[in-house]
Amino acid sequence: MNTNFKALVVEETSDGTFQRSVRQWPIKKLPDHEVLINVKYSSLNYKDALSASGNKGVTKQYPHIPGIDAAGVVTESRDERFQEGDEVIVTSYDLGQNTPGGFGQFIRVPSDWIVPLPNKINLQESMLFGTAGLTAAIGIYQLQYHNIEPEDGPIVVSGATGGVGTMAVSILTTLGYEVVAVTGKKDQKTFLQDIGARAIIPREEVQDQSSKPLLSARWSGAIDTVGGVMLDTIIRQTQPHGVVSCCGNIAGHELHTNVYPFILRGVTLSGIDSGNCAMSLRKKLWNKLASSWKPKSLEKISRICSLDELNKEIDTILEGKQVGRVIVSLEN
Template identity: 60%
Template sequence: MTSDKDNTYSALVAEESDGTFIQKIQQRALSDLPDNDVLIKVHYSSLNYKDALSASGNKSVTKNYPFTPGVDASGVVEESRDDRFTKGDEVIVTSYDLGMNTPGGFGQFISVPGDWIVPLPSGLSLKESMMIGTSGLTAAIGVEKIVKQAVGTADGELVVTGATGAVGSFAVGLLSQLGFRVTAATGKMDQKDFLKKLGAEKIIHRNDITDVASKPLLASRWIAALDTVGGDMLDAVIRQTAHNGVVTCCGNVLGHELHTNVFPFILRGISLMGIDSGIALMSDRLRVWNLLAKQWKPEFMEGIYREISLLQLPAEIQKILNGQQVGKILVSLPD
């Protein structure tokens, strides 16, 4: 599908040069986009860890290059062969294959199947939706799982690991906004003020969780957890969760394997629940996006995001690869 109005558009393109992957702003032809049902003019995107992997040549994320990453996009429908959408509709697209093997939100246009599209909920602007983005949606799905397990604000502390990252910081802010007592675990202790502004009651070093005895069960420290890093951290969190507690998890920065034991589950009744926003059911997406537009609309976003242009993206991609990202990066696309 191509547009009659424009033949080319600006996009950040990752490509290999002398054995190294670089990112440049290039002009791309609309005719090169996949022939999907809906063409969208992108207004905003956001930077996620998966985008940084795609931009740096990780073949487990993106198979063919040159390529435009960006798993998030919000914008306006330009053309549609799908009866559910008409020109001018404001929409959100996150994950599925966007920015992985389908050219993503770091370009002014995307072409996607209608089944990937969420109509922008009333109560959110296009900019606000990408201030939330995949990371906020992921965090909110995890928070909803905790709430649905009947964990109440008076039941005890909650811990969020990787608390300064995009998912973790949003989780700290949202849980605090909902009235929970949040302990934020991070390796960036110089970001205490940032986490306190989000509402964290306590800030602890991540080693305070993992540098513990190897016993099958440890003293109970929290009633629920949202873990964003996986590996040994997730095991340690599970072993320190209280009776009938719930642990939600979504990351694997510390490893994709989980070495733990059954005692937290059979002696304390702990629930371990995965968070997947990548191929989440559309019914779940619509429900959580509507929560974020209304009852759970974030009141803390001004302190969590920075707005950048396409030209500034390469430097931010390097930061996230180096583990230096704090909060959320909002990407504003040129008109």
């Protein structure tokens, strides 16, 4: 085995700025965890872009290799549950935050972070889902746990062209739900229709800043990836006994709302934490994503870039211009 591997490394300069470069990194600098994995594919998430731009709330120490998602092949293992040659997935936990992540050709991680690759899905397809797909799947699982069925009415998805939003629209459509997609990108109407959205509405329709405690009920459930005023509006527009699953804070981390949707309509607000999702549920949802929840037109949702092309994609997501999913190939 080579002693070095190719990685996107983020470094802090003497003047406090950060720079990214693709270069060789020593395997010996990886942490001493149980399993060494040769990464074949990763994917780009907003948290990766924050880490790659020096956000100390995500990554405390630099130099660092971001990448909260990784799919690859076990190279070495001190845990008998995993053998050399096993195909595996690692997402979330501390990967890519303070543990060297999937934007390098090797990772060494605790064995308790690892999901065996399910049948009916390959390594590349697993990274089309990645953390974004798992996050969307947890939200949809919560809708179903609270008995929200397709016949109960539409599901609204905010931030619908982003990673989690795209996955939510696609999976919900696959499961027979009517999806209302919310976006600020007017030029992406065709994309959203192609992945299954029945209706597309501008984000202004779900940014009500009035003091009305309740608004006209429009949907039986929601996957909110934005937060802030949009989440408050969605809650006030949810039908009686509806469920709102939330995972984002791009519009703000504060939520200013009132109790009436909860005590007069019985609305449930459910948070999504994919980072520390229990392994039992994680495996269950990965098996669903590989089978009955797997969208039919995966090629419409994603594009592939190399490690050398990743810098441009990071800038795109930071500018709020990413559409769909970006898979990162580390095979070269």
